[in-house]
Amino acid sequence: MRISQISVFLENRQGRLYDACSLLGEKGINIRALTIAETESFGVLRIVVDKTDDALELLRYNGFTANITEVVAVEVSDKPGGLAELLKLLSDNDINVEYMYGFVEKSTDKALLVFRFENTDAAQDVLVKNNIRIANNQDIQGL
Amino acid sequence: MIWNEEFECMPLDELKKVQSNYLEKLVDYVYANNEVYRARLDQVGIKPGSITDISQIVKLPFTTKMDMRDYYPYGLFSAKREDIREIHVSSGTTGNPTLVGYTKEDIQLWSTVMARTLCCAGAEPGDIIQIAYGYGLFTGGLGFHYGALEAGLTILPMSSGQTKRQLKIMQDFKPRILGCTPSYALYMADEARELGIDPRDSSWEIGIFGAEPWSDSMRNEIEDTWDIMATDVYGLSEIIGPGVSQECTYKDGLHIFSDVFYPEIIDPDTGEQVAEGEDGELVITTLTKQGIPLLRYRTRDIVSMTNEKCRCGRTSPRVSKIKGRTDDMIVVRGINVFPSQIEHVLLGIEGTCPHYQIVIDRAAHKLDQVEIMVEVDQQLFSDEIKKLNEMSARIKKEIEGVLSIGVKVKLVEPKTIERSMGKSQRVIDKRNL
Incomplete structure (x- = not known):
């Protein structure tokens, strides 16, 4: 029920984000969701793509430090307060969110959000128990 | 006299x-x-x-x-x-x-x-x-x-x-x-x-x-x-x-x-x-x-x-x-620094590889600055900024403990440190000595 995110280490140098993205584009890999976390000297690019294994190999082959991170893609009602509702549920169950970001595309009237939890197992239990729909790798590839 | x-x-x-x-x-x-x-x-x-x-x-x-x-x-x-x-x-x-x-x-x-x-x-x-x-x-x-x-x-x-x-x-x-x-x-x-x-x-x-x-x-x-x-x-x-x-x-x-x-x-x-x-x-x-x-x-x-x-x-x-x-000794603020000291620290920290470079500069405020660039490989890397910062702080603390001078640690991408003749150039001394 989890999906694979690729995390890429990027130095804060001009063109590094471009380098990574153009590499994927050239090989026909589509980025479904993306976020960048940055510090003064470096950043971490986090992406969900359609062909994870190919993308990882490609990035590493071209000298990037890249890892797979297990994240959870959660469907949230695309209406005011939809996210807050979900966050309240997580908070009430003592689930910590490390970071989160949204998908580029939408499936129907739901928004799809990527969550990196401190404790993924516990988070997943809470979500499943509360009938929150979690997207799997096939769902993502089918987007 | x-x-x-x-x-x-x-x-x-x-x-x-x-x-x-x-x-x-x-x-x-x-x-x-x-x-x-x-x-x-x-x-x-x-x-x-x-x-x-x-x-x-x-x-x-x-x-x-x-x-x-x-x-x-x-x-x-x-x-x-x-x-x-x-x-x-x-x-x-x-x-x-x-x-x-x-x-x-x-x-x-x-x-x-x-x-x-x-x-x-x-x-x-x-x-x-x-x-x-x-x-x-x-x-x-x-x-x-x-x-x-x-x-x-x-x-x-x-x-x-x-x-x-x-x-x-x-x-x-x-x-x-x-x-x-x-x-x-x-x-x-x-x-x-x-x-x-x-x-x-x-x-x-x-x-x-x-x-x-x-x-x-x-x-x-x-x-x-x-x-x-x-x-x-x-x-x-x-x-x-x-x-x-x-x-x-x-x-x-x-x-x-x-x-x-x-x-x-x-x-x-x-x-x-x-x-x-x-x-x-x-x-x-x-x-x-x-x-x-x-x-x-x-x-x-x-x-x-x-x-x-x-x-x-x-x-x-x-x-x-x-x-x-x-030898490769460098003197910074009166302290003798050997690149091997830094290598030793990095080897002792799980997840770091001994790919590093020491950049010494005498900045505008005139005291020598030491910056250690450490390459981030797959093992050291984490998707969480928090963990990367923790690692960087740990490297800094351990190196400072050995050298007895303050240093800056910068995490860099692999292979960004120039290798010359198969060996990386460990020290870049930008001071105009």
């Missing part, structure tokens, strides 16, 4: 007699009192009494920094531990630090050579000296202190740091002499300007700067900034600390006190002495030390030397400023 005219201005043939006499006694002394040296002298067939002339020094074995570490702590001592009155320790590389011990007579020797040093720079008895070298295990502060006591100066024992206080004390007591690292002298000038003090109005007339390499252009900058005469002092703890050699007011090479510290310049590869004036590694024999006398200690500093009598009247040979090193 010349503190000890008899020895500092002695005609060279007479000086040779003094040196020969000391060397004979030294060989006998270490043979009788130190196992390591006895074995080494036996190996080359030298017995007490077989060395009678200073020219025979080439028959003696060298002593290296590695020996200092291998025989840590007391293996190279010739005096009994209980006769050692003071111990100084300099930061070590991956293994043991370098430890030196002084007997009461050694402290007296140190006082004397430092009195010579201060007077060589132009000090006169009665002058006030501000000692802004660190006091403690580092030899800088106490070496200057003993010399100033001996020479009859008034001492302001500041130690390093606390710049505002240094400036206040300078303004209140009007010392004529300043002793500190050259980079600290420039750093203090910036601080002075911020406090509205014109550095050119300072009371300092003479600066005795050392413990790190510095260039003539830096000398000009310091002299212009402070309206001061900036002189170079050289020393190393293995020999005695500061007080091995010092520039006189003509600033034309550092006078080495060769009646007690016998200098040779050798080809570092062959070990043979080079011709006068040629570049080579400075090798020093401590002719009269008792605690930890050293035979032909290889300083790894590349210099040249001249025996020509100086305009100041001293006959003691003059050694050039340090032109390079035979």
Whole structure:
């Protein structure tokens, strides 16, 4: 029920984000969701793509430090307060969110959000128990 | 003034007699009192009494920094531990630090050579000296202190740091002499300007700067900034600390006190002495030390030397400023740094690979900055910024613990550190030395 995110280490140098993205584009890999976390000297690019294994190999082959991170893609009602509702549920169950970001595309009237939890197992239990729909790798590839 | 005219201005043939006499006694002394040296002298067939002339020094074995570490702590001592009155320790590389011990007579020797040093720079008895070298295990502060006591100066024992206080004390007591690292002298000038003090109005007339390499252009900058005469002092703890050699007011090479510290310049590869004036590694024999006398200690500093009598009247040979090193040691803010120390730390932290680069810069505020670039490989990498920052902080803390100076750590992408000939270039020194 989890999906694979690729995390890429990027130095804060001009063109590094471009380098990574153009590499994927050239090989026909589509980025479904993306976020960048940055510090003064470096950043971490986090992406969900359609062909994870190919993308990882490609990035590493071209000298990037890249890892797979297990994240959870959660469907949230695309209406005011939809996210807050979900966050309240997580908070009430003592689930910590490390970071989160949204998908580029939408499936129907739901928004799809990527969550990196401190404790993924516990988070997943809470979500499943509360009938929150979690997207799997096939769902993502089918987007 | 010349503190000890008899020895500092002695005609060279007479000086040779003094040196020969000391060397004979030294060989006998270490043979009788130190196992390591006895074995080494036996190996080359030298017995007490077989060395009678200073020219025979080439028959003696060298002593290296590695020996200092291998025989840590007391293996190279010739005096009994209980006769050692003071111990100084300099930061070590991956293994043991370098430890030196002084007997009461050694402290007296140190006082004397430092009195010579201060007077060589132009000090006169009665002058006030501000000692802004660190006091403690580092030899800088106490070496200057003993010399100033001996020479009859008034001492302001500041130690390093606390710049505002240094400036206040300078303004209140009007010392004529300043002793500190050259980079600290420039750093203090910036601080002075911020406090509205014109550095050119300072009371300092003479600066005795050392413990790190510095260039003539830096000398000009310091002299212009402070309206001061900036002189170079050289020393190393293995020999005695500061007080091995010092520039006189003509600033034309550092006078080495060769009646007690016998200098040779050798080809570092062959070990043979080079011709006068040629570049080579400075090798020093401590002719009269008792605690930890050293035979032909290889300083790894590349210099040249001249025996020509100086305009100041001293006959003691003059050694050039340090032109390079035979190893990869770098000196930052008076601390010796070996790239291997950093490698050792990185190897000890799980997830880091020993791909690193040390960038040293003397930034606008004039104190040397050390930045360590560490390559982030798959193992070290985390998708969480928090964890990467934690790793970076841990590397910083451990390196600072080993080096005893503050560093910046920057995580970089793999392969961004240039590899030359299959080996990465470990040190980039951007300082204009």
